Amino acid sequence: MIQVFRGSLLFFTSDPLQDGDAAYQWIEDGLLWVGESGLIERVGAYEQLAGLLIEQQTEQQIQLLDYRGKILLPGFVDCHIHYPQTEMIAAYGTQLLDWLQTHTFPVESRFSDYDYGVSIAERFVTELLRNGTTTALVFGTVHPQSVEAFFSVAQQHRLRMIAGKVMMDRHAPESVLDTAETSYHESKALIEKWHGVDRLSYAVTPRFAPTSTPAQLHMAGRLLAEFPDVYLHTHLSENVDELAWVQSLFPDSEHYLDVYDQAGLLGSRSIFAHGIHLCDDECQRLASSDSVLAHCPSSNLFLGSGLFNLKKMDDYGIRVGIGSDVGGGSSFSAFDSLADAYKIQQLQHHNLDPFRALYLATLGGAKALSLDNKIGSFQPGMEADFIVMDPQATDFLAFRTAHCHNLKETLFVLNTLGDDRVIAATYILGQLAHQRDSHHVPQGE
Ligand code: GUN
Ligand code: ZN
Known part of the structure; x- marks a missing residue:
């Protein structure tokens, strides 16, 4: 089955040391589209891909997992x-x-x-x-x-x-x-x-x-x-x-x-x-x-x-x-x-x-590890190993990240204060391999 994940997407396409802000992509309301093979098929903004999603849903089974409010990052x-x-x-x-x-x-x-x-x-x-x-x-x-x-x-x-x-x-x-x-x-x-x-x-x-x-x-x-x-x-x-x-x-x-x-x-x-x-x-x-x-x-x-x-x-x-x-x-x-x-x-x-x-x-x-043609980023054709990060994983993190003014501050707080609780889920080839809170099943539409 095709799986489509909705949430904020963050991934790198090159080294920020050389390319600064052009080295990463941040799609606040994005879709990560994973084919049956476990490879990424499409990546983009929700509003750009929503039409295609509705069209394809009439033709084949597509599961939509809603991770809005969370950040999807390559594993x-x-x-x-x-x-x-x-x-x-x-x-x-x-x-x-x-x-x-x-x-x-x-x-x-x-x-x-x-x-x-x-x-x-x-x-x-x-x-x-x-x-x-x-x-x-x-x-x-x-x-x-x-x-x-x-x-x-x-x-x-x-x-x-x-x-x-x-x-x-x-x-x-x-x-x-x-x-x-x-x-x-x-x-x-x-x-x-x-x-x-x-x-x-x-x-x-x-x-x-x-x-x-x-x-x-x-x-x-x-x-x-x-x-x-x-x-x-x-x-x-x-x-x-x-x-x-x-x-x-x-x-x-x-x-x-x-x-x-x-x-x-x-x-x-x-x-x-x-x-x-x-x-x-x-x-x-x-x-x-x-x-x-x-x-x-x-x-x-x-x-x-x-x-x-x-x-x-x-x-x-x-x-x-x-x-x-x-x-x-x-x-x-x-x-x-x-x-x-x-x-x-x-x-x-x-x-x-x-x-x-x-x-x-x-x-x-x-x-x-010379594996950047397979993992490490969200590009069509790459393997869908990724994580779902929850910036509000604990009461205190929710409090602290609410006081961040931009993405850079939020990411720095996560890097500095984060631990396994921030990892809401881990996906391997598009399949759920770890879920922190077993009560939380993201609702599709
Ligand atoms: N150097 C040789 N063996 C080891 C090891 O097991 N751990 C670390 N950190 N250094 C090593
Ligand atoms: Zn070692």
């Missing part, structure tokens, strides 16, 4: 997150390297059990959808079963997801280690089984330089050479102790990024999480190789890693997406990430305006 794109860490989000402790040993590795060791992986993946997907995140770039664990479990669950929910098996062959407990050889063969088998199936894609996922031997990093590079359209997903320059460790482990490398560069891991489908403590040469090399950074504001504050310099990355022309980095990040909500991103830029005397912030969390994220 959030999370460019860096760990599904196995769902159960250890908000773990008390010190910084990255100690946190990995104390909390992360023991939890990840449980994912040799496929059924356990399925149960956590279900919980993880539920949280993503509750928070309006419809696509993510996801770390599994070292166990191939963890990725089997995740892809199976994502496939059942018809989600567009990218994930991969962690490659790590040193500096961690035996229960979460592979070898250069087994990591190659297991990753390859997963690519052959899952990459390009339905809405799923594969990311070659060496954890980070300290937990891979040079031989393993070269195996990762070999996989990228053999399968040019898979992704590369890893961590880069997050914590100062990590930096010093990388320098001691790879004395022949010029800097942290060079370790990955020497293994052939840079490119337009390579996403590096964090990138906080980068030198100019690293920035230049990221830009020239068209590699991507996933900025993870919540995690950077929670783990005390440092302040990401968005302006500097923009000046270098590096593509940036936003990641929650759960469980290093302490929230699944893109609103929390955007609120933290704003504060991180404030501490460096830079500004992150709400349009740019929402761009980064939607179309910017889709561009970061």
